Amino acid sequence: MSARIKISKxxxxxxLGLFTITMLFPLLWMLSASFKYEVDVFNFPIEWIPPxxxxxxxxKEVWSSNYDFPLYYLNSIKVSVFVTVTxxxxxxxxxxxxxxxxxxxxxxxxxxxxxxxxIPDQVTIVPKFMLLTWLGLIxxxxxxxxxxxxxxxxxxxxRQYMMSIPDSLIEAAKIDGAGYTRIFIQIVIPISKPAIAxxxxxxxxxTWDDYQNPLIFLNxxxxxxxxxxxxxxxxxxxxxxxLLMAAAVCAVVPLLLVFIAGQKFIVEGITSGAVKx
Amino acid sequence: MEPKRSLKFKExxxxxxxxxxxxxxxxxxxxFPIIGSLLLSxxxxxxxxxxxxxxxxxxxxxxxxxxxxDEWFTKSMLNTILFALVTVPVGLTxxxxxxxMINKYVYASKLFRVVVFIPYISSxxxxxxxxxxxxxxxxxxxxxxxxxxxxxxPPKWFTDMKWAFPTVMAFHIWQTLGYNxxxxxxxxxxxxxxxxxxxxxxxxxxxxxxxxITIPMISPMxxxxxxxxxxxxxxxxDSIRILTKGGPGNETTNIAYYIYREAFSFYxxxxxxxxxxxxxxxxxxxTMIQVRQxxxxxxxx
Numbered sequence: 336m337s338a339r340i341k342i343s344k345x346x347x348x349x350x351l352g353l354f355t356i357t358m359l360f361p362l363l364w365m366l367s368a369s370f371k372y373e374v375d376v377f378n379f380p381i382e383w384i385p386p387x388x389x390x391x392x393x394x395k396e397v398w399s400s401n402y403d404f405p406l407y408y409l410n411s412i413k414v415s416v417f418v419t420v421t422x423x424x425x426x427x428x429x430x431x432x433x434x435x436x437x438x439x440x441x442x443x444x445x446x447x448x449x450x451x452x453x454i455p456d457q458v459t460i461v462p463k464f465m466l467l468t469w470l471g472l473i474x475x476x477x478x479x480x481x482x483x484x485x486x487x488x489x490x491x492x493x494r495q496y497m498m499s500i501p502d503s504l505i506e507a508a509k510i511d512g513a514g515y516t517r518i519f520i521q522i523v524i525p526i527s528k529p530a531i532a533x534x535x536x537x538x539x540x541x542t543w544d545d546y547q548n549p550l551i552f553l554n555x556x557x558x559x560x561x562x563x564x565x566x567x568x569x570x571x572x573x574x575x576x577x578l579l580m581a582a583a584v585c586a587v588v589p590l591l592l593v594f595i596a597g598q599k600f601i602v603e604g605i606t607s608g609a610v611k612x
Numbered sequence: 613m614e615p616k617r618s619l620k621f622k623e624x625x626x627x628x629x630x631x632x633x634x635x636x637x638x639x640x641x642x643x644f645p646i647i648g649s650l651l652l653s654x655x656x657x658x659x660x661x662x663x664x665x666x667x668x669x670x671x672x673x674x675x676x677x678x679x680x681x682d683e684w685f686t687k688s689m690l691n692t693i694l695f696a697l698v699t700v701p702v703g704l705t706x707x708x709x710x711x712x713m714i715n716k717y718v719y720a721s722k723l724f725r726v727v728v729f730i731p732y733i734s735s736x737x738x739x740x741x742x743x744x745x746x747x748x749x750x751x752x753x754x755x756x757x758x759x760x761x762x763x764x765x766p767p768k769w770f771t772d773m774k775w776a777f778p779t780v781m782a783f784h785i786w787q788t789l790g791y792n793x794x795x796x797x798x799x800x801x802x803x804x805x806x807x808x809x810x811x812x813x814x815x816x817x818x819x820x821x822x823x824x825i826t827i828p829m830i831s832p833m834x835x836x837x838x839x840x841x842x843x844x845x846x847x848x849x850d851s852i853r854i855l856t857k858g859g860p861g862n863e864t865t866n867i868a869y870y871i872y873r874e875a876f877s878f879y880x881x882x883x884x885x886x887x888x889x890x891x892x893x894x895x896x897x898x899t900m901i902q903v904r905q906x907x908x909x910x911x912x913x
Contacts, residue, residue: 348718351710355727358786362734364753365742379756429634437620438627451642453899455847457871458888461881462648463641465659485637515626544735546850551876562737566854569741576745583738594733598726601733605791606798 362587369393369581376576393581404582406557407564414476414549414560415542418483422538423531426489431523433490434497435505436515445494448487460551467552474554482548489534492607496530497523533604536597540590561586653886659879673886685887687862688870695781695866696845703785704837707792712826714793715800725797732790740854743783744770770855776863783851788844792837799833800826839902843895867891 356363367383368376370390375382397404432438433445463482464473472478500523508518524531546562553559559567565586569579594601628635656669677685714724731739747754749768758766767775803825811821849868852858858865858873865873867887875884 344717344719347713348720351713351718351724354710355724358731358789359727361739361742361746362730364746365738368745377751377753377756379753379760381753381756425633425637428630432627432630432634436623436627436630438624438631441627444631448638451638451646453843453896454642454646454892455843455868455888455895457847457868458649458885458892459642459645460871461652461875461885461888462645464875465648466640466644482641485634485641487638487642490634515623515630519630540733544737546737546853547872550853551872562735565735565737565741569744569854579741579745583742586738587734590733590735591730594729595726602794602798606795 365580365583368577369584371577373575373577376580389577393577394585397578397581397585402568402578402582403556403559403564404568404585407559407561408585410476410558411543411561414480414483415539417480418542419535419539421480421484422486422489423535425485426493426534427524427527427531428519429490430493430497430527431519433494435500435502435518435523448490452487452491456547460547464551473552474558476553476558479549479552482552483542483545486538489538492534492604493527493530495607496527500526529600529603532597533600533607536593536600537604540593540601543590649885649888652881653889654882656882657880659875659881669882673882674890677883677887677890682883684858684862684865684873685870688865688867691777691865692846692867694777695784695848696842699781699784699788699845700838700841703788703792703841704834706785707789707837708796708830708834710789711793711796711800712822715797725793728793729790731787736787736850737854739787740783740851744855747779771860773860773863776856776860780852780855780864783855784845784848787851788841792841795833795837796830799830803829835902835906839899842898842902846891846895 363383364381367381367385370388370393371382371385372387372389375386378386396402433441467473467478467482470478472481504522505518508522513521544562545560546566549560549563553563556567565582568574568582653673654669654671655666656672657666676682680686710728714721714728718724746752747769749755749766749771754769755766767779769775769779772779807825807829808821811825816824846866847868848866849872852864852866852869853872856864858869868891871884871887871891874880874887
């Protein structure tokens, strides 16, 4: 019996292995092509291990001053880090008020926040575009960051977590003479670290990955984020596919690193809506 | 009485100070745009003509869009519905299958969990660019393979009238599968083992256990993923813009792409916003129907 289970488990592993390799096919092909000479990229049958290596030159070329890739990279880091840090600050403060303070119109305001969560970006995009036009912030990183600074999702995620902080802890601090700022910094933030980490990782990935907002709010090439730069690179005629694939690898690697480092937080963050409690 | 009241006042002030940045963000980037777009949906306005060009149009935008006279809009609507009808069931079935296998029936489950998630975590733009190259009609590896096994006229995939839309859907399923798997696995982890043990004692086989324990126990996840999946298919934009720009012809357009095209290629802000509100109304109705249906077939313990 147990031998039969082992064999069936082994067969299942092989089956699923085959499936996941098929699934990874495009990404494996990308990696392999990024190591090759341009003339070898489309050789068939596929040479997974390049017959002649050109990896160093491809990556060096992508990062050289012949392409604006380093600039796009820097722009993406700038926008993503700034959005993540500022949004964390805004969301943590807002969540603290909703979770642990009593004030007038609290229930109504929170309900209003939640009600807007269902409204798709497509509804709000045109007025946002007009707003930035009036402010003279179209085609600036400042404008793009401003659009991305606030999200109801962030406030909601952190508020849910902070609700679990016992009120007695806060009452005790009040009796000891702590003001709200001290309670916020010395009690609420340290306890909420896991939720803050989850939001930080998700927000960084989402901003890094964002294509639609930069597409609409940026025009100048020197302001392009990585995603815009990539799609522009791909649509140029006479593109070198080996270089394009090297660029794609560079665009994916930071996300994979963040994922591997913060796997636990990511999984918790994206499943928190589905799992009750 | 007095000190208590002043304490309450202090708490109110503190709360609003903590909330201030959120309230500003909410007012400027959510409330204002929602009201603005609702008002714009009743106007006829080409952005390039400036504010003088705004004309009140009543319900004209809505009747125009729903009349079927705008071929792109009609096609966008039909495509969006077809997209949800195909990608949600296929994505959920595959996700559940893979999730169940990883959870119980394979070795190296941790590795599988990470690997399956890689396409979801990889940037959409990079993935789409890679798919375009892999499915390149004349010398991409997929068609090279198909020609090598004797298929002389393989599909042109993203540039093929017949194949473009299915290929875009395949990309979406591929890209979101990892998410479905992770959510299903979170549900599977929560099923108490005693249930399966009791069923084994009663002589139930694996198929029976799956049908009578697993399926009902993960129904909250199925419900969540179905709702999110349908809403998600309405919002698909990045991949369509990169892979096909709605083409060939208007074969792969959808509602999100229509709104973008109307607003930022033609600057028809009135129709764009009217379409956006139609999109929201449909999302709203679907969510409401699902929430009402939820109690009938979702089992929360």
